[in-house]
Amino acid sequence: MKGKLFGTATIAALAFGLQPVAAQQTIKIGFVSTFSGPQAAIGEDMRRSVDLAVEHLGGKIAGKKIEIVYEDDQFKPDVGKARSEKLVQQDKVNFISGYIWSNVLLASLKTVTDEGDTILISANAGPSQIAGELCNKNFFSTSWQNDQTPMAMGEYLNTKGVKSLYLVGPNYAAGKDMLAGVKRTYKGTVAGEDYTKWPDQLDFSAELTKIAAAKPGGIFIFYPGAHGVQFVKQWVQAGLNKTVPLYQVFSIDAITLPQQGELALGTLGAQEWVNDLPNDQNKKYVADFKKKYKVYPSYYGAQSYDSIMLIASAAEALKGDLSNKDKVRAEMKKANFKSVRGDFKFGNNNFPIENFYIQETVKDADGMVTVKTIATAVKAAVDPYAAKCSMK
């Protein structure tokens, strides 16, 4: 009887008393990513970077404790939407970040930004719709718009004089954006273009045979995570690494390199962030990450780290008072934080205006396979959909 009474009292206290007080004393950030299934390694890299950001902030923003609520989207749009809804309505988070996948982000966007009036910071996905007509005052990106990275690759291929290019990518929102992106800037001939089933197609034998027959000057691929591992392996097994160079976006990185290993050596990719960018914030981030987890961080992690630092800069400027959403948004837009990619500012659609670099897969001094910057592909790039966004 006593126990039951105590229980009831506790519930009552939690329901009426403690909850609002607790909410005021913490800054709550929801983080949606993939923590299970084949792509869980990406989510893990992001989680590590978020944890490191919290550690670098001393666990506090403006004297308030940071509380991160991680949710697993299971790599599925419907689950991502449901998890986002839970974060907004049940956990009442102040911000939501994360989102690897464009289709998951698109499914979750309205629930968070419109119905929940909560600020969402995409730490990876950048579908064209959100940069253009669907642009939203509650949406910010610490990554890029999907087209931009392949556009940078296209520019680089022009300067390198690659005459013809065969494009391969998965048949979903980001795959289409990526291939459209490279075609936007690449001036050579498109020797062929294939979309593969996503996410269940693991075998690229038919596509590689088509490429071998087309004899292009290069292959351009977009295969994030596990799929990138498979494509690179099969490209080498088919002997195409000797005849057709591979140019990639988001397919060879710190997540996939442990599995691709030396097979990926010499391949070129485009990225807005590379682990060797020479700014102090990046040096600190990469060094501490390597010290803590014994591996290199990826851009997924770097973008996640930046998203937490961006939130911290806005909340810090408002001394932790997040009650006025207009003020929060205005502070976010200032992007008054030190990004690991160097200079950082937002365009009218709240996507970053940033540089893109060309990275080569190499071995580091310890014999670990990693990527290093070899050229700047484009400077202060604005995404091509910004003009379609009605925000100023």
Added chain:
Amino acid sequence: MDYIFIQILNGVQLGLLMFLLAAGLTLTFGIMDLVNLAHGSLYMMGAYLAWTFIGWTDSFVLGALLSLPATFLLGVAVEAVVMRRLYARDHLDQVLATFGLILFFNELVRAVWGPAGKSIAVPAFLGQTVEILPGIPYPAYRFAIIVAGGVVALLLAWLVARTRMGMVIRAGASNRRMIGALGVDIELLFSLVFGLGAVFAGLAGVMAAPIASVKIGMGDDILILAFVIIVIGGIGSIKGAFVAAMMVGQIDIFGRTFLPDLLKTFLSPAAASGAAPALSQMLIYIVMAGVLVWRPTGLFGQRQ
């Protein structure tokens, strides 16, 4: 012409892998009347076990060979612990229980091997291409899959058609109750059949591993295709599974090879390249529907 020949080989290679997976499935479904959704988990376990053994022995061939008895034992254990309780239940219960097994195995792999995928390198002597015909290079490893898969398929055909165990298996597929009445030790037979199915699934997982990556849930995607194959081929029929797997392999490769160009003749390039992968995936199901209209029990299924 060379190009089409290589694409046919690609289809054969895919078909043989699918056959190995489907063989075990069709046996357990046909003989034991068991719907085993966790068959893909055995495929995954085969690959992960091989990864561990390859690490120990430092040899792909040894590691792959060691993984076969290991998956057999795993199969027998799963049969004894879980499946045996499900034979008397209806299919829905079996689906529920074996779906639970999928979750169990995925979490087990995460706990033991971690969330990141593993990589099995192609053995050095198969890392390059071979000229299967003068002037036509083909990835050596894929060619090895065709050879190994072909040998295993022949072995299985011999086992089913020419041995006493095969005879009992065929009898079991036709009439389960009757072979029990004739004094065949059903429990032992079921254990063996399930273990055998597990070995084939594991072998498919090992062989696919260097092409694909070894990852959590790797068997789940491919399992649906295996079910389509056994339905087309006729449940319980090894011959049917073989023919259907070959069909599915060719249909899949040819859909991917020629559909985009075919669609481009009457659709805009953008619409064609978007619709082609979806349509080539659908082709397999369209064929399945066609076969089922023509022969409701599949190509080589027992007439009810």
